[in-house]
Amino acid sequence: MQGSIHYVDGWITIRKKEIGAQPREFRIRAADVTGTRLKPGTWAMHGYVQFVLPGSAPAPEKKGPFTGGRPPQSDPHSLSIPRRSNEAAVALVAAVERDRLSR
Template sequence: MDVKGVMGSVQFDGDWITITKTAVGQQDREYRIRAADVTGTRLKPGTWLFHGYVQFLVSGSLPAEESRGVLSAGRPPQSDPHSLSIPRRSNDAAAKLVQAVEQARG
């Protein structure tokens, strides 16, 4: 299962969630989270005007707060390793991925 995000992607193979982030001028950064370690998920669908996000909550770390800036308002910062911004066209795929993660961790 694969979701294309804004400057990155999220893959889920049934056991592991892999978040790959691409920053301008830097190498891709890859973060792996075991589905069994996820304590919760957050999904904010993207709209015509603003990107949404998918975030995985992990025991031992606080969820990243939503930014208040003009360009990234309503999303966790790019530096958060447990979330990824998604465009509106990825809403359905992100919802399916979150549902699959919820079933795998259950």
């Protein structure tokens, strides 16, 4: 899985590309986010960033040696992150939280 996440002008854009599949892009308006979840990556396992929207429960973490307690790859509102991206993920979640709470 390859992916990226960006936050610009009140919009969160998550791009995902599973091996052998076409890239997918999901856009979420930060004003619509009701909550965020962040699990930092470790040296052994990736973490994740997840956004919760009205009327939906967060996708549950899948357990197993290859998923490492992350939401399924099919979840359009989350992205797996490596340890080296922890600092950027914390800043991203803080910006989204700050913007959504200031509305």
